[in-house]
Amino acid sequence: MVAGKITVVQMLPDLESGGVERGTLELGKYLSDGGHRSIVISAGGRMVPQLEKEGSRHLRWETGRKSPRCLQFILPLRRLLIEEKVDILHLRSRLPAWIGYLAWKSLPADKRPCLVTTFHGFYSVNAYSAVMTKGQRIIAISKTIGKHVHEAYKVAEDRITVIYRGFDAGEFRPEAVAEDRVEKLRLDWRLQGLKGPLIMLPARLTRLKGHDLFFNSLALIRHLPWTAVCVGDIDPASSHPPELRKLVSELTLENRVVFTGHCSDMPAAFMLADVVVSASTKPEAFGRTLIEAQAMGKPVVATGHGGSLEVVKDGKTGWLVAPGNVSRFAAALGRAIENEDLREAFGCSGRRWVAKMFTSNRMCEKTVALYDELISGRDARRQR
Numbered sequence: 001m002v003a004g005k006i007t008v009v010q011m012l013p014d015l016e017s018g019g020v021e022r023g024t025l026e027l028g029k030y031l032s033d034g035g036h037r038s039i040v041i042s043a044g045g046r047m048v049p050q051l052e053k054e055g056s057r058h059l060r061w062e063t064g065r066k067s068p069r070c071l072q073f074i075l076p077l078r079r080l081l082i083e084e085k086v087d088i089l090h091l092r093s094r095l096p097a098w099i100g101y102l103a104w105k106s107l108p109a110d111k112r113p114c115l116v117t118t119f120h121g122f123y124s125v126n127a128y129s130a131v132m133t134k135g136q137r138i139i140a141i142s143k144t145i146g147k148h149v150h151e152a153y154k155v156a157e158d159r160i161t162v163i164y165r166g167f168d169a170g171e172f173r174p175e176a177v178a179e180d181r182v183e184k185l186r187l188d189w190r191l192q193g194l195k196g197p198l199i200m201l202p203a204r205l206t207r208l209k210g211h212d213l214f215f216n217s218l219a220l221i222r223h224l225p226w227t228a229v230c231v232g233d234i235d236p237a238s239s240h241p242p243e244l245r246k247l248v249s250e251l252t253l254e255n256r257v258v259f260t261g262h263c264s265d266m267p268a269a270f271m272l273a274d275v276v277v278s279a280s281t282k283p284e285a286f287g288r289t290l291i292e293a294q295a296m297g298k299p300v301v302a303t304g305h306g307g308s309l310e311v312v313k314d315g316k317t318g319w320l321v322a323p324g325n326v327s328r329f330a331a332a333l334g335r336a337i338e339n340e341d342l343r344e345a346f347g348c349s350g351r352r353w354v355a356k357m358f359t360s361n362r363m364c365e366k367t368v369a370l371y372d373e374l375i376s377g378r379d380a381r382r383q384r
Contacts, residue, residue: 006087006375007037009080009113011096013064016045017233017262019288020092020120023165023363028056030364039084041077041096063096070099077103086113088371092120097131110382114374119145121285125152137370139163141286142307161370164310165286166360172267172295181268189229189260196225197274197337202266202289204232205241205259210279210303212247213326217279219251220330224337228257231269270296274343275336278302281324287311291358294318294350299343301332311358317350 008031015021025047028038032055040051043062051058059080061073077099081089089104091097097117104115117135122145132138133153138160140146146162149155170176186192199218203209211230218228234241241259248257263269266289270276276293278284283306290300290311302308304320314320319332336343 005036006031006371007039007084008088008090008371009039009041009084009086010090010092011041011063011100012092013096014043014045015040015047015051015058017047019165019286021045021047022288023360024092025051025054025056026166026168026360027364027367029054030361030368032056034368037084039080039086063099064093066095070095073099074103074106078106081107081113082111087375088116089113090116090118091132091135092118094123094129094131097134098128101131101134114371114378116370116374119149119285121145122148122283135159137161137374139367139370141165142310144283144306144310145285161366163363163366163370164358165288165291166358166363167288167292167295167354169295169355169359169361172270172292174271174297177267177271181265182271185263185265185268185272189258191227191229191258191272194227194256196227197340197343198227198229198272199275199277199333199337200229200231200269200273200293201277201279202231202263202269202293203278203280205230205234205238205244207240208280208282210281211244213281213303213324213329214277214279215244215247215251215253215257216326217330217333218253218257220327221334221337222253222256224334226256226333226337228253229260229272230257231260231263231266233262234259266292267296270298273298275333276300277333278308279329280306280308282306284308290318291354294347294354295358297347297351299336299346299350301329301336303329311354313349313353317346317353 010024031038038056040056041059041061044060048058063070063073091100115136117132118139123129133155140160140162143162146160201214270293276298278290280303286307293300300318302312303323305323312318321329321332
């Protein structure tokens with residue numbers, strides 16, 4: 001922990017749901033618990049009450065709206081950085097990052113806070129995305145992303161720090177989940193009486209998450225006993241969810257696939273699962289649901305690219321499958337379904353693995369250590 005108390009401002013589009021948002025809350029709580037000042041700027045969302053309860057101050061500024069009106073926040077942010085004597089400005093998304101960077105750049109050099117950006121994904125390589133390289137230090141959430149930043153944007157490796165995202169070790173542990181929470185979801189999702197191991201795909205219903213690969217793989221093992229549950233936000237304005245339901249119908253899997261929509265209690269959801277799946281068609285930047293599932297003692301089946309290669313130990317905590325290969329994905333699911341002892345062994349190994357490497361506390365410690373390094377360097381320069 002840094003010597004002395006610091007003020008940190010984090011900026012992102014909103015606080016509805018997702019890994020970026022949860023990481024923001026976790027860091028805010030860690031800072032507040034350490035006696036520091038945490039300020040978060042976003043357009044708001046369902047996570048704001050938790051953020052504020054855990055000690056952060058929230059400013060509802062719509063800096064992520066794709067409209068010229070978002071430029072109106074540059075001057076208020078500039079004033080905030082001065083008046084609150086902000087030590088760290090941490091930018092987590094591209095449009096808010098432009099607002100943050102322009103406000104930061106407008107300040108005299110000796111009045112600027114330290115600037116940190118986080119690459120949370122494989123952003124399109126263009127001038128708009130390049131704002132995420134403007135940080136004095138750039139956090140990459142995996143080695144995969146760090147390599148992408150270095151190669152695509154020609155950023156020096158010594159400006160990039162890999163800090164894995166983490167899971168809440170207090171929340172994501174089987175013994176912390178009361179049985180009534182699990183039973184509530186079982187009833188809400190009407191899973192009573194369904195047969196066979198439960199295979200869960202926790203992901204928003206978007207094309208990138210590979211639900212079609214998942215369903216086509218399940219069709220190849222229809223002879224085995226299983227129930228599939230898809231947990232994640234369903235956008236009513238998108239054409240993709242109806243297309244997926246049509247595919248399920250065409251594969252005659254309607255009675256074996258359940259769509260739950262958003263779930264606010266993922267630890268309990270994972271307790272229902274026997275196997276957890278990530279079927280992403282493109283490389284994931286990290287794969288947070290995979291570490292959360294492993295933390296709950298669940299074996300995983302994932303497409304073997306991107307961050308999945310770093311968070312899953314193939315043949316020890318789960319199965320990694322060549323991207324897009326339906327038959328091999330089906331074979332991995334089949335092995336998981338048919339071998340309860342192997343599922344248990346992989347689940348135990350997974351818990352030990354992620355507890356060692358991927359806790360949110362570890363993520364926060366490394367992030368604050370980076371803050372400390374930047375602040376110490378800034379203070380040393382100002383004393384010359």
